[in-house]
Amino acid sequence: MNDKDTSTLDVFGVGIGPFNLSVAALLHPLQELRQVFADSKPDFRWHDGLLFDDSTLQVSHMKDLVTLADPTSPFSFIAFLAKTKRLYRFIYADFPRASRREFNQYFRWVSESLPSIRFDTKVEAISLDGETLKIETSRGEYRTRRVVLGTGLTPFIPACAEVFLGPNVFHASNYLHMRFDPRGKRIAVIGGGQTSAEIISQLMLDADAMPHELHWISRRSNYLPLDESAFTNEFFTPAYCEHFYTLPAQERSRLLEEQYLAGNGISPALLLSLYRRMYELEFLHGRKRPCNLLPGTTLTGMERGADRESYVLTTQTMSNLHGQGLQKLEVDAVILCTGWEYSLPACLSPLASRIDRGAGMFAVRPDFSLEWDGPDHLQFYVQNAARHTHGIAEPNLSVMAWRGGKIANSIAGRTVYDIDHMSSVFDWHAHTAARIAEIEHA
Ligand SMILES: Cc1cc2nc3c(=O)[nH]c(=O)nc-3n(C[C@H](O)[C@H](O)[C@H](O)COP(=O)(O)OP(=O)(O)OC[C@H]3O[C@@H](n4cnc5c(N)ncnc54)[C@H](O)[C@@H]3O)c2cc1C
Incomplete structure (x- = not known):
């Protein structure tokens, strides 16, 4: 599409993470639709502050951008x-799981292959302008009939840590950008999910460059595994997402x-490798307690230490493993693996009051479009913001291609991708279609 052409687009995508890249790839064959996807980054980067060699x-x-909607x-x-001429090599390498670096290369390759993609383009405001939506970006204006929001999640920073953010107190999402040197430091890693485990693993990688002290603080009662068992995996299927949609709000919560834990536990393989690394460091390298494990513990406060360089953490211990009640811990650095949360993209501010957000959450329809009080022919779609309506698979790659296919079908107004009624071992879908139709017409 020629950017000088100012006529109205059919689709404008805000953000080019994997989720909007999936929609862009699935919309690409529909050449009758005029489409642009924009991202403020200079090129495709998948959480590059956490893109470790061994992640x-x-x-x-197979849960890539498109296969589960269109294997062809x-x-x-x-x-x-x-x-990239590596099919045989990939097969014979027989990785238990593909590398995140390789998936980043793959995403980047797709982003470079699609003519609808625009990097270095920050979306600043979206407003209603007559019969179209006006999109103001750092590189000029567009008009469109539909917007697909794929702006991702924002790092969550505990309130007590906010004022201390800097080179020694930071969210894990910035880990590789900080060029942090752990040697000789007393470090607290806060959080009990996959990211915290990956950071702990990095900090114990080199026995000669270890922190002086390493404390792993998690609210959870232990370092708990992701549940990857077969029946639990059914929660990560379209059939379950649709069934979940039909349940009463209280039951969904x-x-x-x-x-x-099905979505937020730590990979069992990583847990085993951490356990083995702690064994090696303790018995083969003679490092007594390479990592001080503090499960059942919540960070409740933080202040500067007496020397003004260190930090004193207040923690509340729930279990009786380390006693109960408040404890103090002095450290030189704090790495926050405290998760991510959805926040309303700033560019939506001009329309915020017109988009239904009861209890702070979008009213999302089955096809991922949003309820709002604007003209019916102007639509918003949302990704990674519908856990409350579509279930725990929402932030996961598992349903990415299916959701992309649903959005593409809805935008096209026809079944471009035949993705409904996928088989499930459960009979969830028996009444789902009728129930969704009822909800839609209510
Ligand atoms: C480290 C990490 C590893 C993960 N690994 C897995 C995994 O192995 N399997 C799995 O199923 N899930 C995984 N996930 C979860 C999920 O798949 C990813 O978070 C995924 O990146 C979500 O994609 P997204 O498109 O919603 O958001 P993001 O990848 O965050 O992309 C959002 C994009 O929107 C852009 N943007 C935001 N606002 C604007 C604006 N106003 N203008 C222009 N651009 C804007 C941002 O620059 C960004 O590029 C992982 C998550 C993390 C954090």
Whole structure:
């Protein structure tokens, strides 16, 4: 598409993370649709502050941008392997899980192959302008009929740590950007999910460059595994997302809590490698307690130490493993592996009051479009912001291609991708279609 052409687009995508890249790849064959996807970054980067050499996907490489909606797409991971002449090598390397670095290469390759992609383009404001949506960006204006929001999640910083953010107190999402040298420091890693485990693993990698002290503080009662068992994996299927959608709101909240570890635990392979590394460091390198494990412990406060260089953490211990109650811990650095949360993109501010956000959450329809009080022919779609309606798979790659296919079908107004009624071992889908139709017409 020629950017000088100022006529109205059919689709404008805000953000080019994997989720909007999936939609862009699936919309690409629909050449009748005028489409642009924009991202403020200079090129494709997948959480590059955490892109370690040894990080692997937590899911099968078949859960790529397109395969689960269209196995014949030229934008699959297998197509990327073929294009880069490494198909046989990939098979014989027999990785238990593909590397996140390789998936980043793959995503980048897709982003470079699609004419609709614009990097270095920050979306500043979206407003209603007559019969169209006006998109103001750092590189000029667009008009569109539909917007797909793929702005991702924002790092969550505990309130007590906010004023101390800097070279020695930072969110894990910036880890590799900080060029942090752990040698000789007393370090606290806060959090009990996959990211904290990956950071602990990095900090124990080189026995000669270890921190002086390493404390791993987690609210959870232990360092708990991701549940990757077969029946639990069914929560990461389209059939379950659709079934989940039909449940009463209270039941959905209860299930999200109950299923938390299915999406937020630590990979069992990483847990085993950490356990082995602690063994090696203790018995083969003679390092007594290379990592001080503090499960069942919550960070509740933080202040400067007496020397003004260190930090004194206040923690609340729930279990009786280390006693109970408040404890103090003095450290030189704090790495916050405290998760990510959805926040309303600033560019939506001009329309914020017109988009339905009861209890702070979007009213999301089954096809991921949003309820709002603007004209019906102008639509917003949302990704990574529908856990409350579509379930725990929402932030995960597992349903990315399916959701991308749903959005593409909805935008096209026809079934471009035949992705409904996928088989499930459970009978969830027996009444789902009828129930969704009821909800849609209510
Ligand atoms: C370290 C890490 C590893 C993960 N690994 C896995 C995994 O192995 N398996 C799995 O299933 N899930 C994984 N996830 C979860 C999920 O798949 C990723 O978080 C994924 O990147 C989410 O994609 P997204 O497109 O929603 O957001 P993001 O990847 O965060 O992309 C959002 C993009 O929007 C852009 N943006 C935001 N606002 C604007 C604006 N106003 N204008 C222009 N651009 C804007 C940002 O620059 C960014 O590039 C992982 C998450 C993390 C943090």
